Amino acid sequence: DAGVIQSPRHEVTEMGQEVTLRCKPISGHNSLFWYRQTMMRGLELLIYFNNNVPIDDSGMPEDRFSAKMPNASFSTLKIQPSEPRDSAVYFCASAPSLGSSDYTFGSGTRLTVV
Amino acid sequence: GQQLNQSPQSMFIQEGEDVSMNCTSSSIFNTWLWYKQDPGEGPVLLIALYKAGELTSNGRLTAQFGITRKDSFLNISASIPSDVGIYFCAGRPSGGDSNYQLIWGAGTKLIIKP
Numbered sequence: 001d002a003g004v005i006q007s008p009r010h011e012v013t014e015m016g017q018e019v020t021l022r023c024k025p026i027s028g029h030n031s032l033f034w035y036r037q038t039m040m041r042g043l044e045l046l047i048y049f050n051n052n053v054p055i056d057d058s059g060m061p062e063d064r065f066s067a068k069m070p071n072a073s074f075s076t077l078k079i080q081p082s083e084p085r086d087s088a089v090y091f092c093a094s095a096p097s098l099g100s101s102d103y104t105f106g107s108g109t110r111l112t113v114v
Numbered sequence: 115g116q117q118l119n120q121s122p123q124s125m126f127i128q129e130g131e132d133v134s135m136n137c138t139s140s141s142i143f144n145t146w147l148w149y150k151q152d153p154g155e156g157p158v159l160l161i162a163l164y165k166a167g168e169l170t171s172n173g174r175l176t177a178q179f180g181i182t183r184k185d186s187f188l189n190i191s192a193s194i195p196s197d198v199g200i201y202f203c204a205g206r207p208s209g210g211d212s213n214y215q216l217i218w219g220a221g222t223k224l225i226i227k228p
Contacts (some may be wrong), residue, residue, distance in 0.1 A: 004156075033118065034202070042218060042219075042220045042221065043157075043218045045200070045215060045216070048214070048215075054212070056214075056215070089157050091157075093156065098214045099214060101145055101147050101159070101162045101206070101216075102159055102162070103157075103159065103216070104159075105155075105156025105157050105158070106156055107155050107156055108154075108156055
């Protein structure tokens with residue numbers, strides 16, 4: 001298995017633009033997590049899905065952030081409109097089940113909003 | 115909310131030295147995990163602990179689940195250059211609605227002096 005695949009690896013965008021981050025989880029994993037990592041705040045859980053259904057989005061910082069999982073092999077995290085303070089590394093992780101501790105992380109998307 | 119205190123924040127060591135880091139929580143956890151993050155990559159699971167007092171090794175790495183269930187430590191013996199990176203503890207609190215969410219420490223950055 002190729003692991004969790006995220007795209008793009010790097011994204012530079014202007015303030016106000018829409019940004020879409022993509023994630024393909026490991027086949028057979030039923031749970032998917034979106035995290036944001038910054039120096040100041042460390043790893044923050046934004047939202048997680050189980051069997052394609054959003055379970056908890058309380059970590060999503062604002063209404064500008066939205067996430068979808070239309071099927072078991074694809075998820076998106078969208079920021080519209082983007083702001084400079086959204087600059088961070090965004091990670092997607094998947095796990096066999098919600099209670100599993102064996103998270104597999106993607107390589108992340110480094111987002112820079114200028 | 116739940117927080118983990120991870121220390122030290124960073125370590126500068128000589129190659130060949132042993133390394134020790136720990137995490138403490140204000141509440142009881144039923145799972146402790148240790149992850150390592152290499153530059154430009156997502157965290158990778160090193161060791162998972164599920165029982166109080168459990169001591170588990172993975173090569174030169176050894177981790178223990180504290181008896182009080184409120185702490186865990188990670189030891190690395192005879193460090194080598196590839197041990198450089200950021201080590202994260204993570205845990206799952208016992209009980210409550212947030213059973214499925216991992217709580218993350220702020221990380222310990224390991225640097226090996228040439």
